[in-house]
Amino acid sequence: MAFTNDHLSFSRLSRYEQCPLAFRLHYIDRLEAAPGLPLLFGKAIHATLEDLLREVLTLKLDGPLNEARALDLWSKQWMREGGLHGIDVFQEGVSILRDFCRDEGIVRHESVLDIERPFELQIGRFLVVGALDRVNALDAETIEIVDYKSNRVLFTRAEVDSSLQMSLYQLAAEKLWPWAKTIRLTFQMLRHSIRMETTRSREQLETAKAYVAALGEQIESAAEFPPRLNANCSYCDHKLQCPTYAEALKGKRYVVAENLADLALVAKEREEVAAIAKLAYSRKGELEEVLRARIEKDGEVQAAGHKYSLFTIANTTYPFEATVERLVEGSGLARDEVLRKVAVIDKGALEDLLKESRKRLPRAQVAMLRADVETLAERTFSQRFSSKASKEVSS
Ligand code: SF4
Numbered sequence: 037m038a039f040t041n042d043h044l045s046f047s048r049l050s051r052y053e054q055c056p057l058a059f060r061l062h063y064i065d066r067l068e069a070a071p072g073l074p075l076l077f078g079k080a081i082h083a084t085l086e087d088l089l090r091e092v093l094t095l096k097l098d099g100p101l102n103e104a105r106a107l108d109l110w111s112k113q114w115m116r117e118g119g120l121h122g123i124d125v126f127q128e129g130v131s132i133l134r135d136f137c138r139d140e141g142i143v144r145h146e147s148v149l150d151i152e153r154p155f156e157l158q159i160g161r162f163l164v165v166g167a168l169d170r171v172n173a174l175d176a177e178t179i180e181i182v183d184y185k186s187n188r189v190l191f192t193r194a195e196v197d198s199s200l201q202m203s204l205y206q207l208a209a210e211k212l213w214p215w216a217k218t219i220r221l222t223f224q225m226l227r228h229s230i231r232m233e234t235t236r237s238r239e240q241l242e243t244a245k246a247y248v249a250a251l252g253e254q255i256e257s258a259a260e261f262p263p264r265l266n267a268n269c270s271y272c273d274h275k276l277q278c279p280t281y282a283e284a285l286k287g288k289r290y291v292v293a294e295n296l297a298d299l300a301l302v303a304k305e306r307e308e309v310a311a312i313a314k315l316a317y318s319r320k321g322e323l324e325e326v327l328r329a330r331i332e333k334d335g336e337v338q339a340a341g342h343k344y345s346l347f348t349i350a351n352t353t354y355p356f357e358a359t360v361e362r363l364v365e366g367s368g369l370a371r372d373e374v375l376r377k378v379a380v381i382d383k384g385a386l387e388d389l390l391k392e393s394r395k396r397l398p399r400a401q402v403a404m405l406r407a408d409v410e411t412l413a414e415r416t417f418s419q420r421f422s423s424k425a426s427k428e429v430s431s
Pocket residue numbers: 054055057058263264265266268269270272273274275278280281
């Protein structure tokens with residue numbers, strides 16, 4: 037029987053784009069999903085931010101966000117969401133919320149226009165639904181749509197500027213707040229304390245509408261929903277119901293480019309191998325977690341002819357002043373020369389210092405300091421291999 041979308045949403049569309057089989061298992065077969073830790077974590081952080089900001093609105097609060105209250109709400113979400121586990125994961129949430137409260141500075145309740153605002157759009161014959169994480173009123177004519185992201189990897193500029201999600205959000209905002217002359221679109225990258233802003237032209241919005249309508253039609257006319265093994269399969273909430281995932285875990289391969297001059301085949305095999313390698317790596321992590329838990333409980337573990345244990349590795353660092361002093365004394369070189377040869381600033385430590393400075397200094401001052409330091413940076417460049425799916429609507 038042909039499938040009919042009772043509605044569309046960005047998550048439906050992106051699920052289909054990423055893997056038609058995942059779409060079928062979720063929306064057509066309606067199988068129970070088993071979201072992994074990253075998905076549960078993102079959901080719990082979103083819910084905490086929603087609760088925190090809702091209190092700002094209902095209690096009409098003005099001032100800095102209450103960090104203690106944010107952490108209290110995080111603990112409550114943690115208790116509610118049974119699938120979350122691990123002190124490191126809990127701590128990650130604490131750090132994100134602390135940074136969030138600090139980065140927000142002074143929040144005036146009147147500047148938060150709405151949170152988790154549902155919307156509906158009619159695009160072609162499809163009803164598109166969704167919800168806006170947060171809407172800020174920046175001035176009498178400008179609003180900002182904010183979408184919180186807990187991704188570990190930042191989007192590229194091209195991804196932000198072409199995001200279908202943001203195009204839909206702009207269309208929704210135009211409908212909900214027709215008085216707004218300017219609409220800003222922001223991905224707030226919670227793990228990085230970075231805001232990635234973008235805007236949309238009328239032409240981009242028309243293209244987005246045409247794309248959504250075409251994709252909606254494509255889903256309904258699809259004769260089959262093939263699996264699309266990809267680098268994110270280990271996070272798929274239907275991986276345990278997916279035969280392709282099970283086969284990939286056993287290393288089953290389908291594509292071998294015997295003719296290396298056939299670039300299409302080379303690319304297909306490369307993507308298949310990359311997806312399987314990532315799955316295998318992620319599975320290795322899962323298995324090692326099981327073994328590690330046993331080692332921590334029982335000491336060394338022996339199984340299937342292998343011995344597993346934990347060992348300690350040493351990381352060596354040298355205290356700066358004392359080491360430079362010894363090197364000057366011992367090498368006969370001038371201090372400047374010693375420094376030129378051995379001293380570098382660790383990027384991670386520098387980032388930590390700038391992050392920590394935001395607790396004491398105004399955000400603009402830290403931004404200037406960062407920009408100042410960036411002018412001193414020396415960069416080396418190397419080429420990396422990149423692979424990204426190009427989005428096409430095909431029949
Ligand atoms: S595990 Fe991968 S191939 Fe299988 S349904 Fe999920 S996304 Fe698709």
